[in-house]
Amino acid sequence: MVDVTQTKNGRFRFRCLPTKDQMEVIKLMESKDQFAFSYCSKLCKKDISNLKVVSMNSLKVNIESSISLECAFNDHYIFLEFDFDASKAETPEKRLFYQLKHLLYILNTSKIDILRFSISCNNFNLDLIFKFFGTNRVKTLIVKPLVENQIYVSILNSPIHSERLMLEKNPLQR
Amino acid sequence: MAPKKNSAKRPQPSTPKPSAPARIVKVQSSDGHILQADVRALLLSSTLAATIKGYDDENKPLEKLEVNNVVGFTLKLVLEWCEKHKEDDPAIAQAEKDKKNIFIPSWDRHFLTKLPMGNLFDLITAAYHLDITGLINYGCKTVANSAKGKSTEEMRELFGIPEPWEQPSTSTATWDD
Numbered sequence: 001m002v003d004v005t006q007t008k009n010g011r012f013r014f015r016c017l018p019t020k021d022q023m024e025v026i027k028l029m030e031s032k033d034q035f036a037f038s039y040c041s042k043l044c045k046k047d048i049s050n051l052k053v054v055s056m057n058s059l060k061v062n063i064e065s066s067i068s069l070e071c072a073f074n075d076h077y078i079f080l081e082f083d084f085d086a087s088k089a090e091t092p093e094k095r096l097f098y099q100l101k102h103l104l105y106i107l108n109t110s111k112i113d114i115l116r117f118s119i120s121c122n123n124f125n126l127d128l129i130f131k132f133f134g135t136n137r138v139k140t141l142i143v144k145p146l147v148e149n150q151i152y153v154s155i156l157n158s159p160i161h162s163e164r165l166m167l168e169k170n171p172l173q174r
Numbered sequence: 175m176a177p178k179k180n181s182a183k184r185p186q187p188s189t190p191k192p193s194a195p196a197r198i199v200k201v202q203s204s205d206g207h208i209l210q211a212d213v214r215a216l217l218l219s220s221t222l223a224a225t226i227k228g229y230d231d232e233n234k235p236l237e238k239l240e241v242n243n244v245v246g247f248t249l250k251l252v253l254e255w256c257e258k259h260k261e262d263d264p265a266i267a268q269a270e271k272d273k274k275n276i277f278i279p280s281w282d283r284h285f286l287t288k289l290p291m292g293n294l295f296d297l298i299t300a301a302y303h304l305d306i307t308g309l310i311n312y313g314c315k316t317v318a319n320s321a322k323g324k325s326t327e328e329m330r331e332l333f334g335i336p337e338p339w340e341q342p343s344t345s346t347a348t349w350d351d
Contacts, residue, residue: 012291012317014333018302021314028276028318039326040335 015043027053032076038106048106056107063129064118064144067096071103093128104136111137115160118144122151126158134159142166200238201253207246208238215256218264220305243303248296255285255297255309267308276315286316291332 014022026034026047031054038048048054057072067082080099082092090098104110115138141162143155197213213236216222222239229236241249258281270276278286286294294316301309321329329335 012295012320012333014317014335017295017298021298021302021310024310024314025317027274028315029321030318033318033321033324033329036324036326037321037329040330040333044335 023047023051026051030075031055031073035073035076035078035106038102045102045106049108052108054106056103056109058113059103059107059111060114060116061096061100061112061133062116062118063121063124064116065120065123067092067124069096069099069103091125093125093132097132100132100136111139113139114142115140115162116142116144117151117155122148126151126154130154130158130160134161138162140164140166142168144168199236201249202238202240203244203246203249204242205245207249209246209250209253211253212257212260215253215260218256218259218262218306218308219252220307222304241304244300245296248293248300251289251293251297252300252304252306252309255282256306258282258285259308262308264307267311270311271307276311278312278315278319282312283316286312291320 014025017025026037029037034048034054038045038054055074057074058070059072060070062068062070069078069080069082071078082095082099084092088095100112104112112133115133138160139162141155141160141164143152143166145168198210199213199216201209201211201216203209213226216226216239222241225239226236244252286297289297294313298310298313298317301313321332324332
């Protein structure tokens with residue numbers, strides 16, 4: 001019979017553990033470690049999603065002079081900021097979408113709790129942003145005072161459908 | 175005033191059983207090493223317990239148990255762990271199985287964390303094949319603890335996950351495989 005318990009080197013070959021034990025290890029990790037683990041590989045991401053171990057309290061996206069993503073978990077909080085960066089090949093919008101898709105996948109949801117547009121949001125490609133959020137569920141859409149009326153209108157006319165709309169100031173109703 | 179005991183979540187050792195004379199048997203590893211163990215320790219392994227029961231049911235003398243898929247070095251570690259826990263109530267390990275937070279007693283923490291990661295891997299794999307719930311629980315929790323606070327890159331290194339994450343470079347293509 002073949003020896004099943006002799007390592008050829010000193011490393012911990014996680015993926016060589018029996019599947020049941022791999023899942024047990026993942027389940028026993030803290031949620032911030034599960035989150036970091038989900039980025040290790042496609043399979044890691046899939047495992048975290050399938051195990052439904054990461055639960056989120058709220059997910060919020062702010063589009064203003066920079067783009068930020070805030071995600072509150074039970075025992076930790078993530079804040080990511082996306083801005084123009086010449087050293088990065090991807091635009092801030094694409095980096096946001098990348099992170100959001102990952103988060104929504106591992107959390108088994110398509111719901112974004114708050115999407116907030118504020119001043120200078122037109123620094124970014126709003127058409128791309130509208131298209132992305134139009135395919136996801138937005139619970140609350142908040143539109144803060146904006147410089148240009150046409151941006152205000154374009155947000156309201158965008159394919160983003162929210163359960164709740166909060167307009168802090170409508171420049172069209174002067 | 176007596177100090178308050180913080181033992182609500184900790185596994186409690188079972189009530190000491192009346193000490194019976196130890197029944198020692200030989201255990202042979204896949205690479206031919208012969209070790210000795212108390213049958214009470216071996217009963218923590220459901221796999222070995224079934225074999226022992228088979229001998230007992232047929233009133234056959236049990237002189238040597240062959241463990242064909244665990245090497246000597248790892249088997250020695252398994253037996254050391256089982257010897258330490260031979261008085262434990264198996265219900266404790268079963269109850270801990272599905273818990274998110276497993277408390278590792280200090281002896282076990284020391285025993286498991288002193289092992290190089292390669293040996294810890296061997297031990298967990300052996301525990302899986304021998305079906306030793308308590309050792310699987312503590313082993314897996316030790317591995318989970320070793321990932322605590324690590325970045326994705328550090329985790330890849332720790333767990334030997336070979337392929338680096340392929341960052342999307344030219345599109346917003348989803349990660350959904």
